[in-house]
Amino acid sequence: MSKGILAVDNRGKRELGADKLVGWDEVTQGIVLTSFEGDAANIASLKAEERTYSDFNSYTATVASWRVIKPIYNRDICIDCQNCWVWCPDSSIISRDKQMLGIDYDHCKGCQVCVEVCPTNPKSLLMFVEAEEIETALAQWPEKKKN
Amino acid sequence: MAKKYDINEVEVWDGNYAASQALRQAQVDVVAAYPITPSTPVVENYGNYVANGYIDGEYVMVESEHAAMSGCIGAAASGGRVATATSSQGFALMAEVLYQASGMRLPIVLVVVNRALASPLNVRGDHADMYLGRDSGWIQIDAFNAEEAYDLTLCAFRIGEHMSVRLPVMVHQDGFITSHTAQNIHPLSDEAAYKFVGDYKGVDDMLDFSKPVTYGAQTEEDWHFEHKAKQHKALMDSRTVIDGVFAEYGKLTGRNYKRVESYMMEDAEVAVVGLGSTVETLRVAAKQLREEEGIKVGIVAPRCFRPFAFDEMADALSGVKAIAVLDRSSPGGAMGAFFNEVSAAVLSSANRPLVTNFIYGLGGRDFSIQEAKRIIREQKAHADAGHITTQIQQFSGLRGPKLGFFEAKRS
Amino acid sequence: MAITSIKNLKEFSTNNDRFEGAHTLCPGCAHSMIVRELMNCTDDNLVIAANTGCLEVSTAVYPFTSWDTSWIHIGFENAATAVTGSEAMYRARKKKGTLKDPNAPVKFVAFGGDGSTYDIGFQWLSGAMERGHDFTYICLDNENYANTGGQRSSSTPIGATTSTAQAGSASYGKKEKKKDIVAIMAAHGAPYVAQLAPNKWKSMAKGFQTALETEGPCFINTVSACCTEWRFDPKDTIHITDLATDTLMFPIYEIINGHELNILYRPKNVVPVEEYLNAQGRYKHLFKPENKHVIEKIQSDINEYWDKLQRREEARI
Numbered sequence: 001m002s003k004g005i006l007a008v009d010n011r012g013k014r015e016l017g018a019d020k021l022v023g024w025d026e027v028t029q030g031i032v033l034t035s036f037e038g039d040a041a042n043i044a045s046l047k048a049e050e051r052t053y054s055d056f057n058s059y060t061a062t063v064a065s066w067r068v069i070k071p072i073y074n075r076d077i078c079i080d081c082q083n084c085w086v087w088c089p090d091s092s093i094i095s096r097d098k099q100m101l102g103i104d105y106d107h108c109k110g111c112q113v114c115v116e117v118c119p120t121n122p123k124s125l126l127m128f129v130e131a132e133e134i135e136t137a138l139a140q141w142p143e144k145k146k147n
Numbered sequence: 148m149a150k151k152y153d154i155n156e157v158e159v160w161d162g163n164y165a166a167s168q169a170l171r172q173a174q175v176d177v178v179a180a181y182p183i184t185p186s187t188p189v190v191e192n193y194g195n196y197v198a199n200g201y202i203d204g205e206y207v208m209v210e211s212e213h214a215a216m217s218g219c220i221g222a223a224a225s226g227g228r229v230a231t232a233t234s235s236q237g238f239a240l241m242a243e244v245l246y247q248a249s250g251m252r253l254p255i256v257l258v259v260v261n262r263a264l265a266s267p268l269n270v271r272g273d274h275a276d277m278y279l280g281r282d283s284g285w286i287q288i289d290a291f292n293a294e295e296a297y298d299l300t301l302c303a304f305r306i307g308e309h310m311s312v313r314l315p316v317m318v319h320q321d322g323f324i325t326s327h328t329a330q331n332i333h334p335l336s337d338e339a340a341y342k343f344v345g346d347y348k349g350v351d352d353m354l355d356f357s358k359p360v361t362y363g364a365q366t367e368e369d370w371h372f373e374h375k376a377k378q379h380k381a382l383m384d385s386r387t388v389i390d391g392v393f394a395e396y397g398k399l400t401g402r403n404y405k406r407v408e409s410y411m412m413e414d415a416e417v418a419v420v421g422l423g424s425t426v427e428t429l430r431v432a433a434k435q436l437r438e439e440e441g442i443k444v445g446i447v448a449p450r451c452f453r454p455f456a457f458d459e460m461a462d463a464l465s466g467v468k469a470i471a472v473l474d475r476s477s478p479g480g481a482m483g484a485f486f487n488e489v490s491a492a493v494l495s496s497a498n499r500p501l502v503t504n505f506i507y508g509l510g511g512r513d514f515s516i517q518e519a520k521r522i523i524r525e526q527k528a529h530a531d532a533g534h535i536t537t538q539i540q541q542f543s544g545l546r547g548p549k550l551g552f553f554e555a556k557r558s
Numbered sequence: 559m560a561i562t563s564i565k566n567l568k569e570f571s572t573n574n575d576r577f578e579g580a581h582t583l584c585p586g587c588a589h590s591m592i593v594r595e596l597m598n599c600t601d602d603n604l605v606i607a608a609n610t611g612c613l614e615v616s617t618a619v620y621p622f623t624s625w626d627t628s629w630i631h632i633g634f635e636n637a638a639t640a641v642t643g644s645e646a647m648y649r650a651r652k653k654k655g656t657l658k659d660p661n662a663p664v665k666f667v668a669f670g671g672d673g674s675t676y677d678i679g680f681q682w683l684s685g686a687m688e689r690g691h692d693f694t695y696i697c698l699d700n701e702n703y704a705n706t707g708g709q710r711s712s713s714t715p716i717g718a719t720t721s722t723a724q725a726g727s728a729s730y731g732k733k734e735k736k737k738d739i740v741a742i743m744a745a746h747g748a749p750y751v752a753q754l755a756p757n758k759w760k761s762m763a764k765g766f767q768t769a770l771e772t773e774g775p776c777f778i779n780t781v782s783a784c785c786t787e788w789r790f791d792p793k794d795t796i797h798i799t800d801l802a803t804d805t806l807m808f809p810i811y812e813i814i815n816g817h818e819l820n821i822l823y824r825p826k827n828v829v830p831v832e833e834y835l836n837a838q839g840r841y842k843h844l845f846k847p848e849n850k851h852v853i854e855k856i857q858s859d860i861n862e863y864w865d866k867l868q869r870r871e872e873a874r875i
Contacts, residue, residue, distance in 0.1 A: 016580060021369060021370075024376035024377045029252050029350075030250070030251045031250065031251065031364050031366065031620060032362055033618070033620070033621065033623040034351075034358060034359070035626050035627075039357045040357055040358060040359055041356055041357040041659070041662070043626055044576060044601040044602075046574060048574070056361075056621050056623055057578060057623060058579065058580040058617075058624040059578040059579060059580065059624075061580040063580045081568075086571070086595065086759050087591055087759075089583065089587050089590040089594075089795075091594060092579055097572065106579070107580050110585060111586035111792040112586070113586055113792070115793065116793045116796060117796050176650040176651060177643065177647050204650045205646040207642070209685055210682075210684070210688075211682075213635070213636065213682075214639045214681075214685055217632055217640055218640070218642060221639065221641060221644040221647070222643035222646055224630055224644065225605070225643070225644040225651075226647065226656075229647075244632060247632045247633065347656075353605050354605070354628070354648055354657060354664070355658045356659065356664070359629070360628060361618050361625050361629045361630075362630040362631070363632055364621075364623065364631075365614070365618060366619075366620040370620045370621070374620075
């Protein structure tokens with residue numbers, strides 16, 4: 001699992017709404033927000049970790065505090081079907097090169113949709129309380145259910 | 148490439164035609180419009196230029212005025228020059244999106260052919276629609292005749308698109324009296340007009356895909372106030388840009404505009420302050436009364452309704468003893484809005500003239516030279532008496548018993 | 559280069575998200591599933607407009623934007639007009655040669671909820687469709703004004719309780735039928751109109767791509783299950799959507815050029831509508847004995863409409 005993808009430097013540091021409240025002379029003209037720093041003409045071909053997000057892009061913010069339960073991912077069972085990727089409402093399933101890599105905990109709100117749509121037996125994603133350690137969770141993963 | 152339009156040094160155009168020619172000469176990229184009386188010919192004439200190959204831009208005929216301005220906003224956020232026209236009920240239907248255009252700092256030009264607001268329904272000219280726009284954050288420039296409508300429409304592009312302004316601009320003219328009355332006009336050549344207006348320069352262009360932008364974000368109590376303050380500052384600061392553009396246009400044409408237009412004010416003892424085509428009537432009345440009765444009267448008129456020329460208005464009226472302020476919009480339970488603004492400006496100076504308010508000309512009721520003279524004579528009477536001799540607000544040109552409000556208590 | 563076909567989910571998942579997280583839509587909201595899929599099914603540049611609604615108030619709250627593409631919100635009613643204004647400007651500037659990159663592919667898309675699509679923005683949408691602009695309008699249909707606490711819209715189905723069409727001792731909830739927006743849009747002569755659902759991701763992606771690639775005004779109604787106002791557990795969004803399509807409450811179909819109707823999903827086993835209704839709090843009151851007739855009415859409406867769709871598909875009219 002690449003640390004660079006799951007915790008990019010400019011992500012997850014700020015709570016939404018907890019920004020520096022600048023004065024009237026510093027707000028943007030026309031309430032316009034720019035999504036990136038620099039030239040972003042080819043943004044569709046760049047992965048998140050290759051992009052230069054501006055501070056206005058919500059990618060740089062976190063909603064982790066919304067969560068009371070969290071999904072934990074078990075690589076050993078996953079078949080990379082990408083069901084969780086396509087149905088995640090918070091762009092929080094990190095997939096690269098057809099492989100599921102893990103969960104973006106800065107943006108995951110803990111809705112549990114990924115767990116519900118996971119087709120493996122046992123599931124490759126399960127919900128745990130927010131404070132649960134990943135290692136502990138993986139150690140107590142359930143066995144395959146018989147019909 | 149658009150066909151060349153043959154234009155004479157002197158043309159006979161009405162206000163609508165003049166405005167549509169200015170839009171053509173500015174080579175507007177998108178006109179999204181919905182016609183309404185009396186501004187319909189602006190859009191129709193433009194349609195004629197489109198049909199005959201004189202326009203390169205897009206002409207989008209939408210299903211309502213609200214959509215017209217909505218389309219203009221989408222287009223203006225996409226890096227090109229945008230204009231449209233409307234009046235009255237159409238203006239009212241647009242009201243919601245007028246605020247969006249200015250809040251997003253989009254330099255759209257809107258030709259407003261002033262007309263009364265229903266009810267009762269009325270197609271004639273008064274200033275109810277212009278007043279409805281006064282808090283919308285747009286620059287509002289007022290043309291008193293057809294040639295001015297042409298001149299000021301060209302100036303509007305320069306002003307709104309100026310990099311330090313980036314605000315939408317309304318150019319007002321009076322319904323029918325200006326919009327449908329032909330007069331001699333001295334237009335610029337297409338080349339000179341376009342050179343004056345210049346190429347459009349985009350800011351936060353939605354079609355520049357190297358820099359994706361989000362327009363129209365939500366702000367609540369933590370951000371809204373700062374954004375509105377910044378917008379107000381830009382509107383206030385546009386005053387110097389307007390002065391500069393008027394000066395440059397003056398050099399080009401010999402027609403010199405000022406944010407407050409003063410006529411025979413040098414030695415004036417009394418003054419009348421008005422808006423729109425009425426200003427020309429007032430000037431004729433003033434000139435005649437000076438000759439016929441020796442009344443030292445001058446006429447003051449704001450060229451810019453917004454931003455309001457508070458300082459210049461106070462200066463223009465600093466030497467007079469009595470002032471009548473004419474409001475051509477039903478005041479709805481208060482003194483006329485224009486009266487209040489002029490009075491506030493005067494109050495900031497050492498001068499304490501006697502200021503009265505006339506509500507006149509609603510629904511296109513004719514405002515005659517005789518009526519203007521009667522108002523001027525009343526000002527002279529106040530000045531001579533040293534106090535207001537009438538009610539402070541009066542309806543002028545109204546049938547039935549005399550209607551007025553508020554007695555002057557200082558005598 | 560535009561993505562031409564999506565064979566399977568693995569392949570689809572290699573596309574890079576252009577709709578970013580940390581928006582403030584509810585956990586489990588189907589809106590963002592639909593929006594993500596639209597933005598992921600193409601590599602083209604996008605100019606997106608949104609009507610006021612859940613999507614808009616949750617994805618552009620100053621000083622944050624969740625959009626990696628050009629985006630504009632004006633009002634509740636006018637996203638179709640805003641985006642077609644932009645499209646007109648694109649044509650004008652292309653003609654005049656003032657675009658920064660005239661060869662960059664671009665698609666124009668408007669999003670609206672059912673409140674802004676079926677109700678307050680109906681005229682603006684109809685006008686934009688009639689004018690023939692090259693754009694795609696996507697309705698995120700959650701059958702109520704969810705952004706303001708769940709008031710009835712003309713998309714709310716019979717029998718659902720909403721804050722302004724409440725079920726009570728003297729009422730079974732909304733009395734009026736859901737407006738048939740897809741038929742109305744098809745009647746505009748639009749080249750491509752469809753009703754799609756996010757649980758059927760492949761037909762949805764294909765429908766989105768068809769709309770984006772089709773020249774002219776296209777309309778897509780998408781089923782957007784709303785855990786907050788439909789009252790189900792957020793984890794069940796896809797399950798509820800499965801029930802919506804398997805009961806034929808939301809048939810999945812497209813209409814090409816106003817008359818070629820193709821059904822895109824035929825459930826192997828059609829599920830009785832009770833199962834769909836019973837899974838949501840907004841229909842709970844229908845299971846009282848006195849409201850049994852409402853469930854019967856809903857089921858017979860579904861049967862009738864499904865029959866009509868099949869006959870239209872066969873007749874090609």
